Amino acid sequence: MKAYILMILGAAVLSAFASVMAPEKWRSYVRLVTGVVILSCAASPIAGLLSENGGFHIPELSSAQSYDNRAYTRAVEEELTKRVEEDIEARMERRYGINISAKALININENNEIEGVERITVRGRLPDAAKRELCGIYGVDMIYEE
Numbered sequence: 001m002k003a004y005i006l007m008i009l010g011a012a013v014l015s016a017f018a019s020v021m022a023p024e025k026w027r028s029y030v031r032l033v034t035g036v037v038i039l040s041c042a043a044s045p046i047a048g049l050l051s052e053n054g055g056f057h058i059p060e061l062s063s064a065q066s067y068d069n070r071a072y073t074r075a076v077e078e079e080l081t082k083r084v085e086e087d088i089e090a091r092m093e094r095r096y097g098i099n100i101s102a103k104a105l106i107n108i109n110e111n112n113e114i115e116g117v118e119r120i121t122v123r124g125r126l127p128d129a130a131k132r133e134l135c136g137i138y139g140v141d142m143i144y145e146e
Helices: 002-021 024-054 071-096 128-138
Strands: 101-108 114-123 143-145
Touching: 002 024, 071 101, 071 114, 071 128, 114 128, 128 143
Parallel strands: 114 143
Antiparallel strands: 101 114
16 A cells, blocks of 8 residues: 555656746646656556456465475466466357367476467368467467367
8 A cells, every 4th residue: 555655646746847847838748748657557456457357367375385496487377378268269269169179288498487388289171271270379380279
């Protein structure tokens, strides 16, 4: 809460300083822009609440998992895989009216860095346009069908 109040006070002080320093004919524009900045600072907690529901969730690790160097990467990989699969299924339903089941494989390098989607396998038939779309979105060479 202290950081939130300091952020708003800092934005207000900078706003006042910018308004005083601006030439007379620009002052109304400077006040408008700085007012928007102050409002966005004040609304930042609301944006944080909204993003928790629809945003990307990074799972927390228990103390037993914290000793494993790859545990965090695996947890993020599982969440990313789930999100990619859900996105593919929803996109195909929405754009093409196709009900499929998708499986994604995420590529992780030797430094435990996620490099992207390595392979997508779908259960069901996709039109060529849908395959091209998924290849473009996820950067894979081809879509495998079961």
